[in-house]
Amino acid sequence: MSEAPVARGIRHSAGPLDHRAQAILRAVIEEYTSSAAPVGSQTLVERYRLQVSSATVRAVLAELEMEGLLFHPHTSAGRVPTDAGYRFYVESLMGEAPISPIEQLMIRHQFGQVEFATDQWFRLAATTLASATRSAGIATPAKPRAARIRRFELVPIGDRMASLIIVLNEGTLKQTLFTLDAGTRVEDIEEAVRRLNASCSGRSAADVAEHLRWFDQAPADDAIFGLVRRAGDRALRLLREFDADTVEQLFSDGLLNVMAAPEFASSEKLRRVFEALENRSYFAELFDTVTVEGGLRVYIGRENRPEEMADVSLVLAPYGRPGAAVGFVGVLGPTRLRYPQAIGTVRFVSSLMNDLVDHLYA
Amino acid sequence: MSEAPVARGIRHSAGPLDHRAQAILRAVIEEYTSSAAPVGSQTLVERYRLQVSSATVRAVLAELEMEGLLFHPHTSAGRVPTDAGYRFYVESLMGEAPISPIEQLMIRHQFGQVEFATDQWFRLAATTLASATRSAGIATPAKPRAARIRRFELVPIGDRMASLIIVLNEGTLKQTLFTLDAGTRVEDIEEAVRRLNASCSGRSAADVAEHLRWFDQAPADDAIFGLVRRAGDRALRLLREFDADTVEQLFSDGLLNVMAAPEFASSEKLRRVFEALENRSYFAELFDTVTVEGGLRVYIGRENRPEEMADVSLVLAPYGRPGAAVGFVGVLGPTRLRYPQAIGTVRFVSSLMNDLVDHLYA
DNA sequence: GGTTAGCACTCGGTAGCTGAGAGTGCTAAC
DNA sequence: GTTAGCACTCTCAGCTACCGAGTGCTAACC
Numbered sequence: 001m002s003e004a005p006v007a008r009g010i011r012h013s014a015g016p017l018d019h020r021a022q023a024i025l026r027a028v029i030e031e032y033t034s035s036a037a038p039v040g041s042q043t044l045v046e047r048y049r050l051q052v053s054s055a056t057v058r059a060v061l062a063e064l065e066m067e068g069l070l071f072h073p074h075t076s077a078g079r080v081p082t083d084a085g086y087r088f089y090v091e092s093l094m095g096e097a098p099i100s101p102i103e104q105l106m107i108r109h110q111f112g113q114v115e116f117a118t119d120q121w122f123r124l125a126a127t128t129l130a131s132a133t134r135s136a137g138i139a140t141p142a143k144p145r146a147a148r149i150r151r152f153e154l155v156p157i158g159d160r161m162a163s164l165i166i167v168l169n170e171g172t173l174k175q176t177l178f179t180l181d182a183g184t185r186v187e188d189i190e191e192a193v194r195r196l197n198a199s200c201s202g203r204s205a206a207d208v209a210e211h212l213r214w215f216d217q218a219p220a221d222d223a224i225f226g227l228v229r230r231a232g233d234r235a236l237r238l239l240r241e242f243d244a245d246t247v248e249q250l251f252s253d254g255l256l257n258v259m260a261a262p263e264f265a266s267s268e269k270l271r272r273v274f275e276a277l278e279n280r281s282y283f284a285e286l287f288d289t290v291t292v293e294g295g296l297r298v299y300i301g302r303e304n305r306p307e308e309m310a311d312v313s314l315v316l317a318p319y320g321r322p323g324a325a326v327g328f329v330g331v332l333g334p335t336r337l338r339y340p341q342a343i344g345t346v347r348f349v350s351s352l353m354n355d356l357v358d359h360l361y362a
Numbered sequence: 363m364s365e366a367p368v369a370r371g372i373r374h375s376a377g378p379l380d381h382r383a384q385a386i387l388r389a390v391i392e393e394y395t396s397s398a399a400p401v402g403s404q405t406l407v408e409r410y411r412l413q414v415s416s417a418t419v420r421a422v423l424a425e426l427e428m429e430g431l432l433f434h435p436h437t438s439a440g441r442v443p444t445d446a447g448y449r450f451y452v453e454s455l456m457g458e459a460p461i462s463p464i465e466q467l468m469i470r471h472q473f474g475q476v477e478f479a480t481d482q483w484f485r486l487a488a489t490t491l492a493s494a495t496r497s498a499g500i501a502t503p504a505k506p507r508a509a510r511i512r513r514f515e516l517v518p519i520g521d522r523m524a525s526l527i528i529v530l531n532e533g534t535l536k537q538t539l540f541t542l543d544a545g546t547r548v549e550d551i552e553e554a555v556r557r558l559n560a561s562c563s564g565r566s567a568a569d570v571a572e573h574l575r576w577f578d579q580a581p582a583d584d585a586i587f588g589l590v591r592r593a594g595d596r597a598l599r600l601l602r603e604f605d606a607d608t609v610e611q612l613f614s615d616g617l618l619n620v621m622a623a624p625e626f627a628s629s630e631k632l633r634r635v636f637e638a639l640e641n642r643s644y645f646a647e648l649f650d651t652v653t654v655e656g657g658l659r660v661y662i663g664r665e666n667r668p669e670e671m672a673d674v675s676l677v678l679a680p681y682g683r684p685g686a687a688v689g690f691v692g693v694l695g696p697t698r699l700r701y702p703q704a705i706g707t708v709r710f711v712s713s714l715m716n717d718l719v720d721h722l723y724a
Numbered sequence: 725g726g727t728t729a730g731c732a733c734t735c736g737g738t739a740g741c742t743g744a745g746a747g748t749g750c751t752a753a754c
Numbered sequence: 755g756t757t758a759g760c761a762c763t764c765t766c767a768g769c770t771a772c773c774g775a776g777t778g779c780t781a782a783c784c
Contacts (some may be wrong), residue, residue: 040776053728058777075734076776116539116596155513155529158723163533167517171525173535177478177722234478256640259633267629271621278618360539361520402747415757420748438747438764 017067024050024060025069026093029081033336036262038078083301083335086313090298090339097340099132099348107132111352118171121356122251125329125349130254132345135333138252138277140287142320142327142357144170146204147242152196154178154189154231162189166235170325170360174238178231184223192227200232205239212236246284252277252332261334263311272308277332282306287328290318296347301335311335315342317350320357329353379429386412386422387431388455391443395698398624400440445663445697448675452660452701459702461494461710469494473714480533483718484613487691487711492616494707497695500614500639502649504682504689504719506532508566509604514558516540516551516593524551528597531564532687532722536600540593546585554589562594567601574598608646614639614694623696625673634670639694644668649690652680658709663697673697677704679712682719691715 017025027048031039041054041061050057061079064070069085081089099107107128114120122139129137153165157177164178180189199211212232215225242248255274264270276282282305290297296317302310315337316330329350331342379387389410393401403416403423412419423441426432431447443451461469469490476482484501491499515527519539526540542551561573574594580587604610617636626632638644644667652659658679664672677699678692691712693704 038776042776054776055728055730055778056726059727062778072777074736075778076736076774078776118539119537150519151515151517153513153515153527153529155533157512157531157533158721161533161722163529163535165515165527165529165535167515167525167527169519171517171519171523171537171539173525173527173537175480175533175535177480177533256633256636259629259636265629267621267627267632270629271618274618274621359520360523400747404747416747417749417757417759418755421756424749434748436764437749437762438745440747 017064020050020052021060021064022093023048024057025064025081025085026089028061028064028070028079029085029089029093032079032081033338036336038073038080040078043078081336083303086300086335086339087303090300090343094340096347097338097344099341099344103132104348107348108352111356115356115359121353122249122327123253125353126251126253129329129331129345129349130257133331133333133338133342134254134257135331135337135342136252136254136258137329137331138250139329139353140247140250140283140327141172142170142325142353143172143246143248144168144325145243146206147172147239148202148204149200149208149235149239151201152193152231152235154193154227156180156186156189164231164234166238168242170357172242174235174242176234176238178234181223181226184227188223188227192224192231195224195228196232196235200235205236205243208232208236208239246287247280250277250280250283258312258333261336263334263336269311273312273332276306276308279306282309283328286314286316287318287326290316290328291322291326293322294318296343296350298339298343313337313339315339315346317346319350319353321361324361325357327353327357379426382412382414383422383426384455385410386419387426387443387447388451390423390426390432390441391447391451391455394441394443395700398698400435400442402440405440443698445665448662448697448701449665452662452705456702458709459700459706461703461706465494466710469710470714473718477718477721483715484611484689485615487715488613488615491691491693491707491711492619495693495695495700495704496616496619497693497699497704498614498616498620499691499693500612501691501715502609502612502645502689503534504532504687504715505534505608505610506530506687507605508568509534509601510564510566511562511570511597511601513563514555514593514597516555516589518542518548518551526593526596528600530604532719534604536597536604538596538600540596543585543588546589550585550589554586554593557586557590558594558597562597567598567605570594570598570601608649609642612639612642612645620674620695623698625696625698631673635674635694638668638670641668644671645690648676648678649680652678652690653684653688655684656680658705658712660701660705675699675701677701677708679708681712681715683723686723687719689715689719 024044027044028039031043041057044050044057045054061070065072069082069088070079071082073080110124114124122141125139126137148169149166150169151167154162155165156162160180160182162178162180164176166174200208203211215229219225258264259270299314301313304314311334312332313335314330314332316328318326318328320326329346331346386406389406390401393405403419406412406419407416423432427434431444431450432441433444435442472486476486484503487501488499510531511528512531513529516524517527518524522542522544524540524542526538528536562570565573577587577591620626621632661676663675666676673696674694675697676692676694678690680688680690682688691708693708
């Protein structure tokens with residue numbers, strides 16, 4: 001399992017915190033994470049066996065506030081962690097919480113069930129992440145930077161219609177309808193497919209474009225050449241569209257969990273989060289910066305650039321093979337996320353996804 | 363275009379309403395539909411050129427309330443339509459509002475763009491419905507009652523892995539990974555595929571099961587027979603799963619429109635609606651009762667059995683070919699839906715989907 | 725010097741009250 | 755059958771008072 005750092009390079013401004021201050025920051029975050037209400041000095045003393053009085057805790061809280069790690073909604077309220085506070089917690093304070101062996105077993109079992117159903121992998125990943133973390137789970141299929149064709153097929157459907165199918169290297173299917181001239185002979189179709197496979201399989205969009213040029217000199221009225229050229233063009237277009245789309249599919253599950261969080265009761269903030277999810281450009285951008293080598297990353301609150309995401313955190317991990325195909329799994333929840341669990345779960349699920357992908361190349 | 367009745371068979375209890383009462387009911391509904399606030403007698407007189415005084419209108423409103431078509435949130439509030447009120451409106455009062463020719467043209471154009479991309483049809487249908495009605499649009503692919511296999515393919519992916527693909531009659535693809543024994547020869551794979559296609563294409567799950575039995579007597583150690591048997595079994599399983607799933611895919615778009623409605627500001631009702639959508643069993647049930655011949659249907663508020671759907675209405679229309687494959691398109695919004703527009707739009711989109719499906723069989 | 729008890733202070737949230745306004749239902753006159 | 759007039763009801767917004775949680779400060783303590 002990868003042990004890439006969770007760090008993201010942001011350091012807060014001031015001097016190092018002593019041990020006690022760290023313990024108190026940690027206590028505030030963990031208390032707030034479960035209660036969703038500002039945390040007061042009294043509560044901390046009562047529940048976290050700090051061996052000091054509430055007055056001392058108050059002094060430390062004030063200090064942490066100076067450092068920008070906590071803040072005060074108003075004078076007589078308790079403290080709430082800032083994004084920087086969570087960041088410090090994630091980088092230095094928390095212990096990662098691996099999933100319990102029993103749960104691991106159950107999850108592994110479920111993944112075993114869909115071992116052969118590639119289209120179920122991402123759904124299951126999203127669902128698993130959602131239910132294990134009680135937040136939203138997201139997942140994308142593993143996708144190569146430049147797709148390569150493994151096989152063409154052209155299957156007649158109606159009299160004048162066929163289904164043009166291209167199988168990509170990792171088994172992904174792309175399909176488009178394809179009109180046939182009246183009276184096209186089955187043998188001609190078969191021959192066209194043979195030629196396409198002979199000249200294009202294993203090739204990327206750029207190569208296919210190159211090879212298709214050869215057919216331009218062929219006689220225009222030859223039925224087979226005509227088929228080859230038209231099908232090749234269509235396939236090329238599909239391939240280019242596929243390459244162009246960074247986030248072709250984004251599965252999510254458990255958005256209802258996020259809806260249940262008290263910070264989203266107002267339905268307006270919620271709306272914004274849903275909008276951010278619907279608009280995939282942000283994810284496309286993120287995915288360009290997260291590499292397989294970089295490993296798991298955490299984006300907290302306003303560290304997410306879109307304003308809509310200011311109230312949520314994202315734990316994201318890539319999976320797949322750097323050279324071949326890369327996908328993502330992650331968890332999205334309120335900034336008041338249970339980071340140790342979320343990170344542990346995402347790491348685990350991404351390793352399972354890695355195993356599934358490895359099967360393809362075994 | 364179909365002119366199936368919108369009716370659903372529920373009649374309210376009491377005597378017929380005179381013309382004026384109908385006009386007033388209609389006015390209340392149309393006003394409430396756009397304002398989302400209880401409607402008073404004054405407003406009605408001012409905005410709907412009723413040639414009577416507000417006192418008279420009040421008398422009629424009281425009458426309509428007796429009939430169960432309107433109700434009163436509290437003494438000094440205006441009237442709000444009941445589900446029965448909407449039902450009466452939909453069945454007897456409203457005029458259906460066809461989409462404007464310009465909009466029709468634009469929508470047709472968009473459908474033209476995805477003519478060959480079967481997987482985009484449902485997305486586009488949902489999106490179109492959502493944006494034209496400013497509610498949520500839903501759509502499912504056309505699905506046959508019992509799928510028939512058109513073609514098998516077995517495409518090697520890695521050394522020990524292949525992608526088993528079955529193309530169904532309407533062009534739908536089903537795919538599963540398939541392990542190959544070490545050193546399986548390409549020619550054997552091709553031969554196995556040839557035999558599978560020869561014996562199974564055009565057949566339904568039941569027929570395939572029948573035909574596969576023939577191979578049981580074949581020598582167990584024959585590589586080709588082994589492949590045929592295993593691939594056949596897997597295909598059969600896929601086919602059965604596909605047949606079993608009534609609502610295999612349910613595309614929706616524009617849920618954000620529904621979120622924006624004032625009746626769902628509280629986020630708790632919203633949650634329930636989302637839950638209902640996620641749980642597809644209700645749709646599966648509906649789809650069993652809606653037939654292509656029956657045409658478009660409207661489900662208002664509590665007419666939807668699940669409690670979660672008590673605050674929303676659903677306009678649903680089937681498309682496709684009764685014998686071959688049937689799918690659904692629809693609109694989901696608050697009971698305060700603009701029924702004439704919603705119904706007009708759903709009818710139009712379902713007819714476009716019909717045209718697309720017809721292409722397949724042309 | 726760090727820690728603590730004590731205390732004044734602040735401020736959000738809730739409950740209770742009030743007046744304005746919307747809309748009804750009733751009645752008597754037309 | 756219709757309408758004007760009017761008393762009545764009820765919600766909603768705004769106001770005030772009050773409670774309590776939690777702070778920050780200070781002076782005493784170890």
